[in-house]
Amino acid sequence: MLINWKDIQTVFHKEIVEIMRNKRIIVTAFLIPMAIYPIVIFGMDWLQSLERRKIEEEGYRIAVSRNMSDVTDFICRSSDVPVTILYADSVFHAVRDGEADLGIEWEDRPGEDRNVWFFYTGSEDRSIKAFSEIEMLFSDHGFEWSRRFLAQDLALEHVSRFEPERIVVKDIATLKEQTGHRIGKILPFILLMMLVSGCSFAAIDMIAGEKERGCFETILVSGISRRSVIVGKMAVVVMTGLVSLLVNVLSMLIWLKLGMMQSIQSTDTAFDISFAALAGIFICSIPLTLIIAAILILISARAKSYQSGQTLLMPVTFASLVPAVAAVLPGMHSDSFLVALPIANVVVTMREMLEGTFIIWPFFVGNIINLGVASALVYSAVNSLNTEGRLIPGTSGGDMDGLLRMRRDPIRTAFMGFAIVWLLFFYVAVPLQARDLVSGLVFTLWGLILVSAFVLVRIQNLPVRETMGFRNTHWKVWVGSIVFQTGILPLILYLNQWVMNILPIPSDWMEAFSDTLTGDLSKTTLILLMCISPGICEEMLFRGAIFGSLKRKWSPWHAVIVSSIMFGFLHFSVYRLFPTTVIGIALGWLVMQSGSIYPAMLAHALNNFLSLIVAPELELDKLSSHWMLVGLPAVILGVMLVCSGSGKRRR
Amino acid sequence: MIRIHELSRSFFDRQRGEIRAVDALSFECGRGEIMGLLGPNGAGKTTTLRMLATLLAPTSGTAELNGYDVVREPDKVRSSLGFLSSTTGLYPRLTPEEILRFFGEINGLKQPELKRRIDELIAEFSITDYARVRCEKLSSGMKQKVSIARALIQDPPVLIFDEPTVGLDVIAAAQTMKTILQYKQRGKCILYSTHIMSEVEKLCDRIAIIHKGKLQAIGTLDELRKQTGERYLEDIFFSLMDPGEINGDAATAEPQP
Numbered sequence: 001m002l003i004n005w006k007d008i009q010t011v012f013h014k015e016i017v018e019i020m021r022n023k024r025i026i027v028t029a030f031l032i033p034m035a036i037y038p039i040v041i042f043g044m045d046w047l048q049s050l051e052r053r054k055i056e057e058e059g060y061r062i063a064v065s066r067n068m069s070d071v072t073d074f075i076c077r078s079s080d081v082p083v084t085i086l087y088a089d090s091v092f093h094a095v096r097d098g099e100a101d102l103g104i105e106w107e108d109r110p111g112e113d114r115n116v117w118f119f120y121t122g123s124e125d126r127s128i129k130a131f132s133e134i135e136m137l138f139s140d141h142g143f144e145w146s147r148r149f150l151a152q153d154l155a156l157e158h159v160s161r162f163e164p165e166r167i168v169v170k171d172i173a174t175l176k177e178q179t180g181h182r183i184g185k186i187l188p189f190i191l192l193m194m195l196v197s198g199c200s201f202a203a204i205d206m207i208a209g210e211k212e213r214g215c216f217e218t219i220l221v222s223g224i225s226r227r228s229v230i231v232g233k234m235a236v237v238v239m240t241g242l243v244s245l246l247v248n249v250l251s252m253l254i255w256l257k258l259g260m261m262q263s264i265q266s267t268d269t270a271f272d273i274s275f276a277a278l279a280g281i282f283i284c285s286i287p288l289t290l291i292i293a294a295i296l297i298l299i300s301a302r303a304k305s306y307q308s309g310q311t312l313l314m315p316v317t318f319a320s321l322v323p324a325v326a327a328v329l330p331g332m333h334s335d336s337f338l339v340a341l342p343i344a345n346v347v348v349t350m351r352e353m354l355e356g357t358f359i360i361w362p363f364f365v366g367n368i369i370n371l372g373v374a375s376a377l378v379y380s381a382v383n384s385l386n387t388e389g390r391l392i393p394g395t396s397g398g399d400m401d402g403l404l405r406m407r408r409d410p411i412r413t414a415f416m417g418f419a420i421v422w423l424l425f426f427y428v429a430v431p432l433q434a435r436d437l438v439s440g441l442v443f444t445l446w447g448l449i450l451v452s453a454f455v456l457v458r459i460q461n462l463p464v465r466e467t468m469g470f471r472n473t474h475w476k477v478w479v480g481s482i483v484f485q486t487g488i489l490p491l492i493l494y495l496n497q498w499v500m501n502i503l504p505i506p507s508d509w510m511e512a513f514s515d516t517l518t519g520d521l522s523k524t525t526l527i528l529l530m531c532i533s534p535g536i537c538e539e540m541l542f543r544g545a546i547f548g549s550l551k552r553k554w555s556p557w558h559a560v561i562v563s564s565i566m567f568g569f570l571h572f573s574v575y576r577l578f579p580t581t582v583i584g585i586a587l588g589w590l591v592m593q594s595g596s597i598y599p600a601m602l603a604h605a606l607n608n609f610l611s612l613i614v615a616p617e618l619e620l621d622k623l624s625s626h627w628m629l630v631g632l633p634a635v636i637l638g639v640m641l642v643c644s645g646s647g648k649r650r651r
Numbered sequence: 652m653i654r655i656h657e658l659s660r661s662f663f664d665r666q667r668g669e670i671r672a673v674d675a676l677s678f679e680c681g682r683g684e685i686m687g688l689l690g691p692n693g694a695g696k697t698t699t700l701r702m703l704a705t706l707l708a709p710t711s712g713t714a715e716l717n718g719y720d721v722v723r724e725p726d727k728v729r730s731s732l733g734f735l736s737s738t739t740g741l742y743p744r745l746t747p748e749e750i751l752r753f754f755g756e757i758n759g760l761k762q763p764e765l766k767r768r769i770d771e772l773i774a775e776f777s778i779t780d781y782a783r784v785r786c787e788k789l790s791s792g793m794k795q796k797v798s799i800a801r802a803l804i805q806d807p808p809v810l811i812f813d814e815p816t817v818g819l820d821v822i823a824a825a826q827t828m829k830t831i832l833q834y835k836q837r838g839k840c841i842l843y844s845t846h847i848m849s850e851v852e853k854l855c856d857r858i859a860i861i862h863k864g865k866l867q868a869i870g871t872l873d874e875l876r877k878q879t880g881e882r883y884l885e886d887i888f889f890s891l892m893d894p895g896e897i898n899g900d901a902a903t904a905e906p907q908p
Contacts, residue, residue, distance in 0.1 A: 010756045014745070021744040021785070214740030218801065221704045223730035224757040 003231060007224045011232025019202060019240065029198040029244040037255040051125070056081055060130040063088040063100035063119075071104075078137050095119040101130040177356055180273075184354035185328050187252075188347040191245060192324050195285065196292055196317050198244025203237045203296035208309030226385040230297065234381060237293040245285055249278065277353040284363065287370035288346045292320070294377035301384040327351065334362035342373045410460060414549040417456040418566045421541070424448055425570060437521070441529045445537040453537075456545040467548035468540060469597035476645025481590050481599035484638025485606050488586055490631040492607070493615060495579045523613070530612055535605030542567045542584065543591040543600050560588030583607060594646040652809055652840030653680040653703065658712035659864075660698050672698040674864035675712065680842055680857075682808070685835050687855030688844035689888065695864035696844040697736070700813050703842070704734045717808050717840075730758060733802035736813035740798075743787035747778050747797040750786065751804055758805035772800040776830075792823035799830055810834060810841045816850065828854055848884045858884075860891050867891040 019025050059082030064072060072085045088094035091103030096119075103119035116138075120131035210216040219229055253273065299316060303309035323344035332338055334348045345366035352358035429448055433440030457467050465471070521529075542563050550559035564584025571580040587600045594600075660673040673695040680686035688696050701707040703714055705725040714721045717731035741750055751772060755765045773782050776796045781789060786797065795815070802810065812831065816824040831854060835841055843854055851858055852872065859869045868875055868891055872884065881887045 007757055010753065014742075014749075014753045017749065018742060018744045210742075213743065214738045215742050217706065217736070218734070218739050218754070219757070220706060221729055221732060221734040222754060222757050223726065223759055223805070225726065 004225065004228050007228040008232040008235065011224075011229055012235050015202075015206060015233055015236040016239075018206075019236065022201075022205065025201045025205065025240070028201050029240055030247050033194055033244060033248040034251045037252045041255050055126065055129065059083055060102060060126075060134070061086055061100045062130070062134065063091045063094035063103040065089075065091050065103075065105040068106065075134060075137065079133065081133070091117070092119050095121060095127070101127045102134055104134075180355040184351035187354060188350035189321075189324055189328065191248060191281075191285070191350065192288075192320065192343070192347065194248045195241050195245050195289060196320060199237050199241035199289065199292050199296050200313055200317070202240040203233075203293065203300045204303070204306055204309035204313065206233045206236065207297065207300035208303035209306040211303070212305040220385075227382050230382045230385060234293055234297055234378065237296060238289050241289040241293060242285065245289070246282070249281070253278075273354065274356075277356075277358075280353050280358070280363065281350050284346045284349055284367055284370070287367055287374045288343065290374035291342055291370060291377055294374065294381040295320075297381040298377070298384055301381070323347070333359075334366065335359050339366045340369055342370050346370065410549040410552040411554070413456065413460055414546045414563075417452060417549075418546060421448065421452045422570060424452075438525065438529065441533070445529075445533040449541045450537040453541040453545040456541075456549065460549060462548065462552075468544040469548070469591055469595060471596050473594045473596040473599060474645035476641045477590075477594045477596070477599050478602065478645075480638045480641025480643075480645055481594075481603045482606060482638075483634050484590070484642060485586070485603035486610065487631040487634025487636075487638055488583075489607065489610050489615070491635075492579050492583060492611065495582060499578055526613065527609065531605045531608040534608055535601045535603075538567070538570075539587065539597055539601045539604055543587055544597055547588060547591060556592045560585060560592055564588050590642065593642055599642070652682050652684075652717055653678075653686070653842060654713075654715040655679070655699070655703075656713045658699065658702060658714050659710050660695075660702060660707060661710045671864050673702070673709075676861065676864070676866050677712075678859050678866065678869055680840050682840050683835060683838045684857065685831065685841040685843055685855045687851040687858040688842060688861065689846065689848070689851050689858055689884075690844075690861040691846060691892070694861045696846075696861065697813055698864075699861075700734075700736070700811050700842065700844055703728075703811060704732060705729055730805070731807050731809055733805075733807040733810045734813075735798055735802040735811070735815050737815060737817035738813075741786040741794055741801070744785055746783045746785055747789075747800070748773070748782045750797065750801055754801050755804045760805055768804060768806070772803060776800045791818060792820065792826070795819055795823055795827060799827065803834070808838075808840060810839050811844075812841065813844045814846070815843075816845070816847070824850075848888065852884050860888060862892060 060079070061084045062072075062075065063086045065088065076083045076085070086094060086100055088100070088103070091100075091105040094100045095103040098121075101120070101124075103117075105117040105119070118131060118135060121127040207216065210219075220226065295316060296313070299312045300309050303312055320343055323341050324347045326332065326341070327338060327344040327347035328351060332348055334345060334352055338348050339345050339362045345362070349358060349363055349366055425444065425448065429440065429444040432443055453468075454464070457464055546566060547559050547563040550562055554562070564581045564587075567584035568577040568581035571577065583604075587604055590600045590603055591597055656677050658673055658676045659671065662670045662672055676695070676699060678686065688699065690696050698707060702709050703716055703721060705721050705728050708722060716728045719727040719731065721728050741747075742753075745753070748769060751769045752765065755768060760768060773779055776799065778793075778796060778800065781793060786794060789797070799815070810831075815827055815831075819827065828850060831841060831843065843851075845851060855872075857869065857871050858875060860867045860875075868878060868887075870878065875884075875887050876882060879887045879890045881890050
């Protein structure tokens with residue numbers, strides 16, 4: 001029995017009834033969004049008018065350097081707000097010390113090229129307002145005032161060239177586009193938050209909450225498949241999220257349309273979202289909701305109680321906001337790598353829809369990618385109850401046979417170990433390397449990475465020799481690994497180029513990186529520190545300790561791929577993630593095939609030597625794609641040699 | 652109806668290593684019989700019942716319920732089973748009637764059979780007065796009645812009760828036991844787990860005493876008396892424990908939720 005639609009319907013109906021009777025969910029998912037917009041809009045309006053009134057009552061304090069009565073009279077006469085003029089020896093200090101909101105200083109030297117200085121405090125709203133208003137007066141009446149103040153110490157016939165040309169600034173974006181741009185930066189964010197909060201209470205209450213109340217057990221011992229239970233519950237989570245989202249959008253539209261943002265409406269805001277944009281936003285919310293619902297179900301299935309569910313949820317909520325932040329950064333568009341990043345692609349598309357600048361193909365590609373990710377997550381969520389430890393709080397299920405004799409779960413230990421190394425690497429090793437490259441690298445490789453490898457093996461009580469793969473191998477494997485690694489180099493270089501095309505490396509990064517290579521280090525130091533040492537130390541950690549731990553529970557390929565991704569993640573940046581992961585897989589294969597870590601160490605050192613020292617000198621990094629073909633025979637020959645050599649060892 | 656053979660279940664604990672919560676347990680329980688599962692806290696009772704209810708997988712051995720294997724045919728096992736434990740709860744925001752309808756539907760009952768069955772159980776357990784009141788407003792005795800009715804909704808041939816009287820007052824506990832006896836007379840196969848001696852003496856046809864996951868003794872009360880030479884169940888029970896355990900060094904082999 002896989003999935004029974006009748007059962008799903010029954011579960012769905014029961015959950016809907018329960019949700020409708022749950023005050024907490026009704027309030028957070030539906031009532032708060034309905035109430036929050038009028039409160040925010042009225043509140044903002046009220047605060048703004050309050051501030052305006054205060055300014056109008058108190059007026060601006062403007063410090064000037066010397067008596068220029070014509071100009072100060074002009075300011076006092078033209079400003080809507082009362083102005084108090086202060087005379088100060090140092091206008092700068094008067095503003096700095098808070099005695100004045102704005103300072104104006106005329107340069108004292110005679111002649112034509114004299115400047116007028118405005119001083120204001122950019123961190124204070126009042127000062128900013130004073131500046132923008134007075135400066136506007138000056139630019140509107142520029143000609144008039146310049147003649148006036150110049151007339152005081154210059155003959156007017158000399159000022160023909162000084163008449164300021166009026167600078168007219170015109171934003172050519174339509175009002176709708178400007179507003180869309182402003183709202184587009186906030187709205188997708190609010191929608192995402194509301195979606196997560198709308199879904200989360202339902203998801204946690206339905207699984208973790210039921211576990212706590214003892215109701216979950218009863219449904220699990222009934223004649224209904226566990227998948228039907230989860231699908232039914234997930235449908236309710238998705239529905240709660242979408243309804244909450246819809247309530248949000250509608251509530252916001254209604255309040256904005258009702259013209260409640262009078263102060264903004266009257267000046268420079270036109271709020272107008274087309275029906276098509278709304279429909280588009282709603283369509284791309286559906287895969288997003290599926291992703292969020294599935295993640296929440298997965299979390300909730302792990303939690304033992306409502307409270308532990310909420311605790312687990314916090315980091316996930318923050319994590320989901322990270323890609324959303326990336327998407328509202330300036331210069332981000334949907335027709336870039338962002339399209340492949342779930343959540344970020346939706347946020348950036350929503351923003352573009354509100355701005356009216358959206359492009360159709362990333363919309364489709366992004367939604368298809370999201371649907372794919374959503375399906376994978378939904379699939380794992382639906383199967384999440386097949387692990388019995390998640391069904392009944394307090395029982396640790398899982399593979400008993402392989403684990404019993406060991407003190408720790410190897411997978412968890414490997415991941416925890418990697419996380420600690422990663423944190424130490426970024427917070428300790430990288431700053432050390434920045435201070436002094438040589439000692440920093442020695443510490444990183446021979447201290448942090450090598451010690452971590454042994455600690456990881458030690459705390460699991462694993463046999464060092466076997467886990468690390470300290471065993472000799474056939475000469476064919478040695479030769480094969482050299483040929484294999486040399487052959488694979490063009491592929492890596494090509495991958496590097498490909499990644500750089502998609503994700504161009506900022507040029508200052510590139511310079512900093514090549515500085516370290518071509519800097520004041522001698523060739524010998526470079527070879528020792530960047531080729532041989534990584535070859536030994538990184539291999540011991542990734543192909544030794546981590547791969548050795550992972551393969552105790554996982555299949556060798558699974559362990560190779562995961563340890564390679566970790567290897568990729570330790571290499572500084574997103575730019576090097578993909579190529580280093582590929583190198584990691586190649587090296588992992590060598591270890592897996594030969595059972596020995598030594599050929600991988602040699603290959604790793606060789607790879608670094610070829611790509612860091614030989615390739616730049618021969619300018620091989622400007623390869624065209626058909627260069628890859630040159631490496632292919634070498635790769636095949638290498639694979640054959642390694643396979644034949646490792647076969648001999650086994651016999 | 653229930654047949655357990657060499658059933659074992661181990662847990663892995665970081666500090667203590669492997670824990671054999673249930674260790675090669677074998678027994679049978681037939682139609683119209685109540686089998687009492689007696690043991691101190693952590694003896695392995697709940698783990699055994701959870702394996703029978705397909706919530707936990709056995710590490711080794713086999714268990715059959717109504718002729719279905721718990722590992723190979725879990726869905727059929729669940730359909731033939733009514734399960735009630737002291738930790739099972741009710742949906743607080745649903746009414747007893749809604750709960751019965753929900754469990755009836757997911758156990759495959761169709762109208763008008765479903766309605767007939769709900770009315771029958773509501774009458775039998777005298778739930779009528781509060782059948783449409785949300786469960787969060789009911790007393791523990793009322794809740795227990797609803798829970799039992801919930802376990803019986805599809806009229807399953809096998810019933811498993813895991814310490815069903817925990818937290819109930821004397822009257823509610825007595826009512827619960829009376830109901831269980833009635834269902835025995837209707838030919839159900841009932842497995843009743845508890846650590847309360849008096850309940851076992853009153854209810855059970857046969858008693859299995861387990862300790863540290865192992866079966867210590869099995870038989871009718873008379874058979875156990877003969878086997879141990881003790882008259883009262885309490886003395887029989889103690890005679891089967893290690894002397895050290897009784898002096899306060901209680902076994903806690905089984906992880907408790």
